[in-house]
Amino acid sequence: MTVNLSDTNSVANRFIAELRDVNIQKDRMRFRRNLERISEVMAYEISKKLSYKAREVETPLGLAKVNVPYQRIVLATIFRAGIPMHQGMLNYFDDAESAFVSAYRRNHKDGTFEIALEYISCPNLDDCVLIITDPMLATGASMHLAIEELLKFGQPSQIFVVTAIASVQGVNYIRRTNPNAFVWVGALDDELTAKSYIVPGLGDAGDLAYGAKLQE
Secondary structure, eight states: OEEEGGGSOSTHHHHHHHHHOTTGGGOHHHHHHHHHHHHHHHHHHHHTTSOEEEEEEEETTEEEEEEEEOSOEEEEEEETTTHHHHHHHHHHSTTOEEEEEEEEEEEOTTSOEEEEEEEEEOOOOTTOEEEEEOSEESSSHHHHHHHHHHGGGOOOSEEEEEEEEEEHHHHHHHHHHOTTEEEEEEEEESEEOTTOOEESOOSOHHHHHHSSOOOO
């Protein structure tokens, strides 16, 4: 299943428009905050898909019955660009555990590339709700590799893939390789260039968020 926030008009449209805007992108703090806000919107929407149970809460005047989510949640992110979206999820799922994956695209002189994975830190994932954030889903290769590595730590009951901008090709790849995962996107773009860049996309999310390219 794929959920595209842009299919329904909401304030998230403004956050996505500012992410794409070449002039607003110059403000790195605002760029990071917009990624965080998109993630917060998605966290709220994802919360509707979780399982709930009744709980009694003592107030100064009596007892109130409230339905609250009870599943264990693990928030995973792909360094470095995914950090702002990870924080957005933590703002809502503030009792969640965290997992971190260091993966990046290593470009070759002939125009080809490979996905390099250098580091992973993850708690046990058995029966948890796993939410994986990364701002861009281009080919889907990095996300698929991250999911494969994370699943070595256990079998989640649900998997949510969360991204700000995705290509149709990337979404289809994740749906094909991970059919049980729910994919949430802020916006879906049709074109993927020969060098696997999303068009119109928004550029390099990591560079725009932090201003310095990692050494490859």
